[in-house]
Amino acid sequence: MPSIRNHKGRFSRTKSVKKITKLILDRVQQKHKNNNRVSDHSYATFCNPVTPTENITASTLTDDDLTYIPPDLVPLSHCRLVTELDTLANQLKSCRECTIPLHLHDAKGVRCYGLTGIVYIICKASSCQTLNRIKLGKVHFGREKKGVGIFYVNLKAATGMIHAGIGETQLNNFLSSLNVHCIDAKTLKIRENEAGSVLENQAIMSQQRHLQMEILNSTTEDQTDSTSGICISTDTCWQKKGSGRSYNSLSGVSTLIGKTTGKVVNHKVRISSCRICERAKGRGILPRQHKCRKNWSGWQRSDLEKLFIQKMVPQSKKLSNLGSSQANESFNNLIALKAPKTKHFSTSASFKLQSQLSVLQKNEGYNYISELNTSIGLSPGNETLSRGNKLNKKREGNKNISKSKQGKKQRKFLKKKRLQKTTVAEVKEGRTYHSSIGLEDFATIDIEEIPAIPEAETFTNIDDAPIVCFDLETTGLSRYSDITQIAACTKDSSFSRYIFPDQQISREASEITKITVVGQKMYYKGNAVDYKHKHEGMTDFLTYLSNFTDKPVLVGHNIKRFDCHVLFHTLKSMNMYSELCANELAFSPSYPQLYQMQLTNLKTFEKLVQSKCLSKAMALKTAKSNLGLQHFQLAAQRNNMAGIKALMTEKSSTWVVRVTSNKQIIQRVYEYLFSHK
Ligand SMILES: [Zn+2]
Ligand SMILES: [Zn+2]
Known part of the structure; x- marks a missing residue:
């Protein structure tokens, strides 16, 4: 027997100890009794569906229950409740005692029961003043007709929860975000x-x-051998x-x-x-x-x-060869x-x-939930049925499509296309992502980009293109310095952005540009200016260029020696170079440079042409598509022959093959590269 001390700290007498122990034991037993009732009941005897119209008369309730207003009523505006309008309208038709119709705006409040609740309305007639309890949904009663009954909607919520594959937490999160009353776990x-x-x-x-x-x-199916199982x-x-x-x-x-x-x-x-x-x-x-x-x-x-x-295993003869x-x-x-x-x-x-x-x-099929409702004694639910039918139809449709010849063809085609796209990207950009890439030295990562297919429009007439003058201010005189300001203008528009540099601004540059950086602020001639970060600023610049209807030509002072290189370097470090290529037509002084580049590309193929790996025409075509031998070497390094193949057979936006899809040529180029490693 446990020892119990009284409030003064002295041991209590045996009699009172016995009394308290008995009380505790009784309570525990009572609790177990309740648990039993809930856990091992058979539903068929427990559930005794009663039509809602019978509930309203509430003959089973005592007078005491009928006049009692619980203290935990909440106002009608407290939260949303799931309401069955039909049931509600039936009950509002008349007061319990007299025949005067009830009004919802006379309600004292509502008591929530899970998703739904009971509204308490006092009759307005001065002679009556009866308390009416209006249930917002249909209910049924357990074995003992006690309490308010079990609301159908709460039962449906429980099955719906399992059907949707969520638990109590997710269901209540969903309900509470709709401001619907939650269900107790x-x-x-x-x-x-x-x-x-x-x-x-x-x-x-x-x-x-x-x-x-x-x-x-x-x-x-198999009538000759019915014993086969x-x-x-x-x-x-x-x-x-x-x-x-x-x-x-x-x-x-x-x-x-x-x-x-x-x-x-x-x-x-x-x-x-x-x-x-x-x-x-x-x-x-x-x-x-x-x-x-x-x-x-x-x-x-x-x-x-x-x-x-x-x-x-001993019965393995019985294991049939089923396949899948x-x-x-x-x-x-x-x-x-x-x-x-x-x-x-x-x-x-x-x-x-x-x-x-x-x-x-x-x-x-999906209609099982309606069937389940029916067998519990609930209505199958019109919306539940129509949703089930819709899903069944969809499943049937998907099944038919995936079984059809066309569906299989489409699946294969999409897979092939996806695979090719990734291969080309990997060959062109190098492996820009693999495990622990962040730990490697930036310089050692192979991210040199192989140039994209030149757009056909690159060779359109330069005379019609709008001319954009641009100028850069930088942190220093090196070609690898950061841009601090980028400005551009045409006849009728202008553009300017201050860009916050990563590097320090050298004194000489600061004297020329009058731009200084202190902490996180930028100053021009001592006045603070709004600035953008590198990526944002360059994106703005490219957007400005893309706003012209024709592709513009960029011109400027000394851009061939300095500005272009800084711009290229900045854009390349952010992988945005190809976007610039797509946006502008050419750098005015560098237009011949493009030709120059293609000529250099062509020269790299000299040996291949001599050893009859490539025809002259093919070499010219390759050079014109911005590819040189060094790019093939890079591709071979990254993905062997598949890399070269991906590069040569890459398709432009108009579905034209970049160089050739001839397997023999690809094979010859690869063998040449392999022997000249
Ligand atoms: Zn257990
Ligand atoms: Zn009344």
Whole structure:
């Protein structure tokens, strides 16, 4: 017997200790009694659907209940509530005692019950003044007709939650962001259990029906040998993913799927841990009475594998050569949708329900939720039905498309296109991303860009193009210095941006440009100016250039020696060079440079032409597409022959091949490069 001290610190007398201990024990027993009632009831006896019109007379309630206004009423404006308008209108028709209609704006307040609630209205007639309790939704009562009953909508919320593959937290997050009243976790669990037993029966019945169908199909298919049995594929999935070291899970689902029907004919859930039992074990006490879900002990995977080997291998003659278990894979996906692998459902009682709902969805289509509602005693729901039909139609359509010849062709084509795109990008840009790239020295990373296909318009008449004068101010006189200001103008527009440099501004540059930087501020002639960061400023400049209807020509003072190089370097360091190429036509003094570049490219192919790897015409074409031998070398370095192939067969925006798609030429170029490494 525990020792109990009174408020003065002295030990109490035995009599009072006995009294208190008895009180505590009684309370614990009472609690267990309540738990029993909820956990092991049979739904069929518990649920006794009553039509809502009968509820209104409320003959089962005492007078005391009818006049009592609970203290936790909230005003009608407190939150949104799910309301069945039909039920509401019926009850508002007249007062409980007299025949005067009720009005919602006379309401004292509303008491929330999960998604819905009860509105308290006092009759307006001066002689009546009766309190009316208006339920916002249909209810049914349990075995004892006590309390306000169970709202249908809360029961539907519990099944809907499992159907949508979310838990209590997600459901309440969703509801609260709509400002709909949330459901208490405990209530939700009770409602879930209520639906659970019906669900289990539904799933078993569905499985048996499809098993019968499977048997029927296989006997009619193969009448000569009726003893051969039915063909079934099997697979097991785990609730959680393995960690890489071990692939154990606390729970798993095994399914048998018929070959001819493609439906689940049996499934078993194995759960090796129970939350209530575990918690009690941790505290060193006996677990309270509960419906234990644990039906397996030991590590899931290894044990199941052993079981499989023991039972199946001696009968391996019976294992039929089925080919694929794709139906099982798709079912595993379905379970993963209902019980996401990133969440822990293994010790949750919901896991069994989730797998049963998956079976129903697989076997009966999306309308299973309406059928479930009907068998619980709820209305199937018009919206639920139409949504189910819509999803069924969509699933059927998708299935037909993916089965058709055209669908298969399309899938193949898209895959090929995607693959080619990535190969070309990788060859042209180098590997710009791989693990721990951030730790490497910037200079050692191979990111030299192979020039893009020149746009056909590059060679249009230069005389029509608008002329843009531009000038740069920089941090120093080096070609690798940072830009501090970029300005450009035409006859009728101008552009100027101060750009915050990464490097320090040298004294000479500062004297010429009158730009200084102190801390995070930029000054021009001592006045603070607004500035942009490098990327933003350059983007603005490119946008300014792209606003011209014709591609502009950039001109400026001394740009060939200095400004162009700084601009190129800056843009290249940000991978924006190709955007500049797309936007402007040419640098006025450098227009011949393009020709020069192509000529240099052509010269690099001299040896190839001499050794008859490339024809003269082909060499010219390659040079004109901005490619030189060094680019082929780079491509070969990055991806061997596939790199060269990707580069030569790259398609422009008008679907013209860049150089050639002739396999022999590509092979010859690769062999030449290989021998001259
Ligand atoms: Zn009245
Ligand atoms: Zn348990």
